[in-house]
Amino acid sequence: MKNTVIVFVVLMVGTLMFQNTIVYMADNIADFENVALPPKKKKKVVTSNPLIKVNATSKETWTLLDFASGQTHTITDPDEEKEKLKNLKWDLGFQRTKIITNSGETNPFGQAGVVNLGQVDFNSIREAPESGYAQDKRKWGKILNKGISNWYNYRTRTHNIESQRFVYAIRTSEGKYMKMKILNYYCQKAESECATSVCNRNEAACLTLEYVHQPNGDRFFPKYKPVVKLETVTAQVQTP
Numbered sequence: 001m002k003n004t005v006i007v008f009v010v011l012m013v014g015t016l017m018f019q020n021t022i023v024y025m026a027d028n029i030a031d032f033e034n035v036a037l038p039p040k041k042k043k044k045v046v047t048s049n050p051l052i053k054v055n056a057t058s059k060e061t062w063t064l065l066d067f068a069s070g071q072t073h074t075i076t077d078p079d080e081e082k083e084k085l086k087n088l089k090w091d092l093g094f095q096r097t098k099i100i101t102n103s104g105e106t107n108p109f110g111q112a113g114v115v116n117l118g119q120v121d122f123n124s125i126r127e128a129p130e131s132g133y134a135q136d137k138r139k140w141g142k143i144l145n146k147g148i149s150n151w152y153n154y155r156t157r158t159h160n161i162e163s164q165r166f167v168y169a170i171r172t173s174e175g176k177y178m179k180m181k182i183l184n185y186y187c188q189k190a191e192s193e194c195a196t197s198v199c200n201r202n203e204a205a206c207l208t209l210e211y212v213h214q215p216n217g218d219r220f221f222p223k224y225k226p227v228v229k230l231e232t233v234t235a236q237v238q239t240p
Helices: 001-026 029-034 080-089
Strands: 041-048 051-055 063-064 074-075 092-095 098-101 113-116 135-137 142-144 152-155 162-163 167-171 177-186 204-214 227-233
Touching: 051 177, 098 142, 162 177
Parallel strands: none
Antiparallel strands: 041 227, 051 204, 063 074, 063 092, 092 098, 113 167, 135 142, 152 162, 167 177, 177 204
């Protein structure tokens, strides 16, 4: 009988304590909801690969880029300026969405070429292919390179250009090797901003390229070492 009374008293005390806790939380629920959690730290991986932005906004001229030096040159008409193409140092040429290489029909004296490696992780590519590099050819009166001509998607609803984010192995005009990815087509806007809304054409044709150039002629690229930064993520407080 005595044990039963003790158990009963313990249960009563526990019940009262639980009820008091519930009442306290109910009276102060606003305080619990409005106090944000401490900011969290998360790792953000930032690429340490070189980036270069190419101004290809003109419809009248071509921008020729030499990856080894980062220098650019301008020409008006590849068909009319063959001697200039032969003597300049350049690898790829850009005009809006069009890309040519220092090879084939554009310049038979150049060794450049392109292999589309597909939508793969850029940093996983440790070796450039030994062969298979597409050179410029003439089709229906126009010069194009089938290795890179389909680098983008055209959004019919917004009329915007979106990179397919293929990784390309490039053989340069001097017969050396590099890998490249086209990250963005817009000058002052992120590509994500132009995915669902119309972006002005004046903002277009500044191509951002990620690349790794192997200057010694080796087909093997150095192992990627990511740069890791900590950024603060502000906690979101939800209220009913």
